[in-house]
Structures are given as C-alpha cells and as structure tokens.
Amino acid sequence: MLDETPAAAESKICSCRAKRGDSYMLTKYLEAAMRHAHYEILADDGTYYGEIPVCRGVYANASTLERCRSELAQVLEDWILFRIYKKLTLPKIDGIKLAVKKEIAA
Numbered sequence: 510m511l512d513e514t515p516a517a518a519e520s521k522i523c524s525c526r527a528k529r530g531d532s533y534m535l536t537k538y539l540e541a542a543m544r545h546a547h548y549e550i551l552a553d554d555g556t557y558y559g560e561i562p563v564c565r566g567v568y569a570n571a572s573t574l575e576r577c578r579s580e581l582a583q584v585l586e587d588w589i590l591f592r593i594y595k596k597l598t599l600p601k602i603d604g605i606k607l608a609v610k611k612e613i614a615a
Contacts, residue, residue: 534605534607535607538589538602538605539585539586541602541603542563542585542602543578543585544603545561545562546560546561546581547559547560547561548574548577548578551570556570556571556572556577557570557573557574557576557577558577559577559578559580561585564588564602567581567584568581569581569583569584589607593609
C-alpha cells in the first residue's frame with residue numbers, strides 16, 4: 510500500500526455524526542473548533558497568541574488578531590488532515606464527531 514498525501518486522506522472522511530443531519534460536517538467541525546479558540550496578547554512583544562485547547566497542539570502567533578485567527582484556522586486544517594492521514598482519532602467537538610472510513614479489501 511502506497512502512502513497517500515494528507516489531501517488525499519481528506520477524501521476518506523466518511524462518517525460525520527452529529528445531532529443534526531448536515532452535509533457540511535467538516536465545515537461545521539472547523540467552525541465549532543474555532544469557537545473554542547482562546548486568544549491573548551503577549552506582554553513581551555504585543556503579538557497575539559491563539560490556541561484551541563480541545564485540539565492539542567493547535568496554536569498560532571501573529572502581529573494582529575485577524576492574522577492570528579487566520580493562521581490558527583490553517584493550523585487547525587493541517588492538524589485535521591495530519592490526524593486523518595495517520596489514522597488518529599479526532600476529538601468530538603460540540604456534538605460533532607468526524608470518523609475516517611475503513612478501507613475495504615477488494
């Protein structure tokens with residue numbers, strides 16, 4: 510079996526369960542995770558630091574709050590793709606659970 514890229518792994522998301530049926534569950538998951546973001550201004554250099562505690566290791570630092578939010582969203586997307594690629598679980602956020610398809614032998 511050849512290793513695939515994280516982008517190819519994204520297409521393996523098959524089961525997205527939530528209390529409400531919605532065809533945009535990946536988008537809803539990203540939005541839910543971003544609602545859990547915490548931001549602060551760092552005293553030593555005045556830059557903005559943001560993190561999503563429920564998504565361990567997802568953080569960003571930038572000169573403006575808007576740029577910090579943007580970078581945090583990109584880090585979150587990369588984090589999700591990496592976890593899918595490595596077949597790692599993703600945390601349930603606000604009732605939204607993403608799961609990766611199991612490959613079926615032909």
